[in-house]
Amino acid sequence: MTTLDIPELALVALVGVSGSGKSTFAARHFAPSQVLASDAFRAMVADDENDQSASADAFGALHHVAGVRLRRGRLTVVDATNLQPHARAGLVAVAREHDVLPVAIVLDVPEALAWERTEARTDRTHGRQVLARMQRDLRRSSGQLAREGFRRVHVLRGVEEIDAARIRLEK
Numbered sequence: 001m002t003t004l005d006i007p008e009l010a011l012v013a014l015v016g017v018s019g020s021g022k023s024t025f026a027a028r029h030f031a032p033s034q035v036l037a038s039d040a041f042r043a044m045v046a047d048d049e050n051d052q053s054a055s056a057d058a059f060g061a062l063h064h065v066a067g068v069r070l071r072r073g074r075l076t077v078v079d080a081t082n083l084q085p086h087a088r089a090g091l092v093a094v095a096r097e098h099d100v101l102p103v104a105i106v107l108d109v110p111e112a113l114a115w116e117r118t119e120a121r122t123d124r125t126h127g128r129q130v131l132a133r134m135q136r137d138l139r140r141s142s143g144q145l146a147r148e149g150f151r152r153v154h155v156l157r158g159v160e161e162i163d164a165a166r167i168r169l170e171k
C-alpha cells in the first residue's frame with residue numbers, strides 16, 4: 001500500500017492524461033464538495049463539459065472557487081489534466097496567495113490503457129493523437145513539478161499502485 005501524506009489544508013492538483021482515472025480517484029478518496037473538476041466548471045459556464053472554448057472562463061471560475069475555499073481553510077482538490085505548465089502555475093499561485101501548500105498527485109497509466117478506456121466512454125470524443133500529445137505533456141511534466149512550486153509530488157505508476165494508494169491527512 002502506498003500512503004500519500006497530505007496536509008489537512010492543501011491544494012491538491014491531480015495530474016494525468018484523459019482516461020488516467022483522475023475523476024475516479026477523486027471520487028474514491030475525497031468528498032464531492034472538495035473536488036473542483038474542470039468538466040463541471042465548463043458545464044457551469046457553457047452547458048457543455050466538453051466545450052474547450054469555455055476553458056478560460058471555466059478555469060477562471062475554478063480558480064476563484066479554489067481561492068474562496070482555501071481562504072476558508074478547506075482542503076481543495078483540482079480534477080483537471082493539469083498537464084500544461086501554465087495550468088499548474090495558476091494553481092500554485094492560488095495556493096501561495098492563501099499560504100497553503102500545493103501538492104501534486106500524478107496518475108501515470110500506460111497510454112494504451114488510457115486509450116482503451118477512452119474508446120469505451122461515451123462522454124469523451126478526442127482522438128488518439130490528442131491522447132498521445134497529453135502523454136508527451138505528462139512526460140515533460142514529470143520532474144518539473146517540484147521546481148514549479150509543488151511542495152509534495154506523489155507519483156502513482158500503473159493501475160495497481162493507483163488502486164493501492166491511500167490518503168493520510170496530516171493534522
Ligand code: GTP
Pocket residue numbers: 016017018019020021022023024025080081117118121124159162163
Ligand atoms: P478525463 O476526465 O477525461 O481527464 O479522465 P479521468 O482521468 O478523469 O478518468 P476517469 O476517472 O473518468 O476514468 C476513465 C475511465 O476509466 C472511466 O470509465 C473509469 O470507469 C475507468 N477507470 C478509472 N479508474 C479505473 C480503475 O482504477 N479501474 C478500472 N477498471 N477502471 C477505471
Ligand code: MG
Pocket residue numbers: 022023024039079
Ligand atoms: Mg475526469
